Amino acid sequence: MFHIYCPHCAEYREEEEFHAAGQAHIARPLDPEACSDKEWGEYMFFRKNPRGIHHELWVHAAGCRKFFNMTRDTQSYEIKEVYKIGEKPSVVAE
Amino acid sequence: MTQQNRLQSGGRIDRSKSLTFTYNGKQYKGFQGDTLASAMLANGVNVVSRSFKYSRPRGIVAAGAEEPNAILQLGATEATQVPNVRATQQELFNGLVSQSTNGWPNVDTDVMSVLGKVGGKMMPPGFYYKTFMFPESLWNTYESLIRKAAGMGRSPLENDPDFYDHINQHCDVLIVGAGPAGLAAALTAARSGARVILADEQSEFGGSLLSTTEKLDGKPASEWVSAVTEELRSYDDVMLLPRSTVNGYHDHNFVTIHERCTDHLSDIAPVNQARQRLHKVRAKWVVLATGAHERPLVYSNNDVPGCMVSGAVSTYINRYGVVPGNELVVTTTNDYGYQSALDWHDAGRKVVAVVDTRANPAGERVDAARQRGINVITGSAVIDVQGSKRVSGVSVAPISADGNKVSGSVTKLSTDTVATSGGWSPVIHLSSHTGSRPIWNDEIVGFVPGPTVQKQLTAGGINGSYNTNSVLSEGLEAGLKAVAEVGLNAAEVILPIAEDVKEGAAMTLFHIPHVKPTSQAPKQFVDYQTDVTAAGIELACREGFESIEHVKRYTAMGFGTDQGKLGNINGMAVAAKALNKTIPQTGTTIFRPNYTPITFGAIAGRNCGALFDPKRYSAMQMWHVERGAKFEDVGQWKRPWYFPQAGENMQQSLDRECLAVRDSVGILDASTLGKIDIQGKDAREFLGRIYSNAWAKLAVGKCRYGLMCGEDGMVFDDGVSACLGDNHFLMTTTTGGAARVLEWLELYHQTEWPELEVYFNTVTDHWSTLTISGPNSRKLLAELTDYDLSNDNFSFMDWKQIKVAGVPARVFRISFTGELTFEINVQANYGTHVWEKLFEAGAKYNLTPYGTETMHILRAEKGFIIAGQDTDGSVHPFDLGMGWCVSNKKPFSYVGKRGMNRQDCVRDNRKQMVGLKTKDPKMVIPEGAQAVLDPNEPIPMKMVGHVTSSYWSANLGHSIAMGFIKGGLDKMGETVYYPLVDGTVIEAEICSPIFLDPKGERQNV
Amino acid sequence: MSDLNVMTAAEMAATKAAVMDQVPGPEIQGQSPLHHADLDSLAKVGPKQGGVHLREHKLLGHLTLRLNPENDDQLAAAERVLGVALPLQPLTSVENGSYSVRWMSPDEWLILVPGLEAFDVESKFRDEMGGHYSLVNSSGGSTVLELSGPDVVELLKRCTPIDLHPKLFPVGKVVSTVFAKSSAIIRRTGEQRFELVIRRSFSDYIWLWLQETSREFGLVVKV
């Protein structure tokens, strides 16, 4: 059970208030029609599965309903930081 | 009954409060303050179980959570049966009823004991491992055999009369264990103003101080314990939890505590009191002050009742006033082992000898024993025990200085009790729950907590500190650190001082040699509960298992309900010796939640019966209940499924409901549909990007059906959205999809298109939706409104804001049945009013309530899909024959467009939605049935599709079905076959899924 | 919008957002989500002593306001309508007489007003406020429970994982959170008094849950 700081509510809440929404920073191609099947497939289906630092998209589903990003260590489960949509992570894998 | 082992005075029991209890049908007496175990020992009960594999009689070994043998069944009635209770932790109460569990039919005369000798061969070590290699189907057979033979306790056959509680807690510092370290930490934190939770599994705080003769500041240790406890109780922000086992340590300092609130009072909890409580704690810092468990030595027949760990003997004497035997032999590798001899002697019973593996023991306790005239035999060990249901004597022999072999002749001593001490194992379980791997410490000969990412501190025995003064100061230090970390100023705490007892060095020894090699010596038990012996571990090593994790799985060591608290380190030592490695080289030892077994009641808490899962109701629920509706689960909603009348079965109800809608008028409670209010000048643009069809030109006052696809092009939800105002839409979703769709819209808005000016809000619960459908629906509605409902004024796919039965309403002329339909939406507080008014006016039209099943049939007659039933995430709009609902003219590449055009989505021969008409009109194809082209093809047959919806249509007089067929849209009129499990084959013709009114005339009148 | 039965499409289009007085005249009594529980009778015949007191504030006007908190014009307009500024600090609330406003999200507030005033307030917003915003009447979708008494915190700890310690959850704080496996908006209105806004469809379940979890304290239903 994670303890997650919501950057919008500005306090820690229990994991059960949140939904994980997959890998963060997957931008929708601006011109999908210009994408080859391979490119579209990359966007649609391929995700990282790192051991260690990972950037994830979460939503405070039972709270403010806002999405935000989280940098998390998938091995230790430490949450290194949370940051709002549009912001860049400050903790990144080496 | 006499309590022959009870002392006249001493201990923390109340001799004025006599309690009666039952063990295996026999009545005994004990005192307030006893555990079940101490009371059994007071009464001279020797055998408490039969062993798992060899069916050997077993007695009480320990005095706490580590007890492997005294695992009893409790309960005076069928409903109050509790398995898996450790007698050493169960407080005695008047009327307690207990049973042994292992052994068949009882522990004293065991039919298995004859087989027991054979049992060793029947189930050699590796039984589990080897059995798993058999075909899986055999495993069930073996498992039931093992369970029957072992008797693991049983669950009650009646409902538990008690209730169990769950509670959420928050604190600055959670302190686990209220021994000297925990109390010092708690006092420091509490005095400094921290929010503190102090939890201890025992009935009273004090831990080791409750059973010691040691003094603090020259006074009995219990005085300090009382003073500290009292001070802690005076702080508002301190929560004291006795009888509370910290059972699990999870990520981010989330900790579960199992509190036994009334287990010590009676068989059934007092009225309105929870029996047990599970605390879910989020702690900023956790201080583990869990102490250590004494390690028994491994010698032959060390499981005969009367063999105990030394500290437990002291605990029974000092805390409970019980001397668990008449004569004592101690076998030890260290000074602490002498303590039980001193206590035993001082209690006035005979100490036969202390047998010390060290050649030259020197320490204050050794001196004290000698001063009392106790026979101290050095450089020797108890290598074997005589007796079956109780120790009758021991074999003592000198051993070599390295402890590896017997170095002299064996002498026999007569005794009924053996106390053993091989040193201490820190209780590191909780620290390893979050994945931290313990590390070996040669100095203390044990594992200590390893590095962790948790905000965790440790103090006292868990660190391998056993001297009371260091334990106290480690507690204080942990308290100070925690206080500083949470940003508080530390208050002053002055610790009491214990007398320092000088100790000689301990010898590192786990496995006592026998005159015979281990494989031929009488059994030397390592793990009592799973009957793992030293010989078994050596065999595992010989068979090539080198990692301790593999050895454990091969032998089942540590797999009992006690998780091998006593045996794991000894087992690792035996394996290390056999493999010629050090203990840390064989691996480490990991424990998982829960620390001790927890009841299902505590896990379930209030989440049972009516509260098992939330049930969602519409505003008209009471009406449905009163009309005898049968309900269907749709997500968490309870929706009326059908409304049977007296004497009707389900199909008869459905037939009647279906005919009523097509002949006159029916009413459906559609309130559960997801409803999302969308406002903003870009609302229309947003809909166009999310739905597959066009929204740019939908006028105010109009409704439109839309399909929602994922980026892969696959349909995931659908519904009608209405244009309420230029900048205002009301979207409807499927009942089950409401929350998911709202989150989907927010996802795209917040992460992809934040520049679009639009807001989404759920209004699902706000509106009651009353759907009247059928040729007479207009006449019915006209009775409740003055508004002109004519087709010219209020056309199909219009919505109007009118009053219905005096209540302001938004009425949508949309249809899911294919009939003339009005969906009346009113604020839910008025839903029942309008519903009832409709029935008052509807009697003359035979207004018939219908449920979800009739709704499903009626829409299937029209070939309308249900997202989630006819779609499964692998079909796009064209597969559904719904290309009309896809716009390729929209400038923006809406969600799903690119996905739909992937190579795989545009290939030939995809499965396509078709109608299916059975050759025998009475046959209804089961949903999920697979289609084949040739029913005589040998198995495996080539499957070309499956049925997604299938019903009996009373209106048409034949069955109808929808389903997928490869290339189905080009196969109209062809025949497919559905072979069923029972051997029958249903023949069906591929047809249009629209079985009724293909031109849509009925809904457009 | 004098007579909604004769409003033309053009009139409706002109409003951009469709506003509607959803409450009929006084001759039709609305039914709150807990109507079937008949709390009024329980208040009469039920226990009078207990550690937790429950009262339903039913049929209030619930309005959800969404706007950009950086738009000063809109903030000023909201203050004109409500007589009090929107709380911009996360998890806070403000009151003005019978109006109360809860921060729900950086761009969302829940406003409670007397039931019959919902349409007036909504109309005032439409008159006063320009630009991009949304206002939704959700009065039928929820109800308000007031829980109070010496054991109220103990009870709430059995329902929600939120930390209710007075230092971290002072009077006026509001959170939207999980509650009894569903959800609730919880606001502290006194040292031992809380207000819950719960969803209609879950209200029966929450009512059952509160009865069960208050067993150790005793539940007193009040009118």
Ligand SMILES: [Zn+2]
């Ligand atoms: Zn939030």
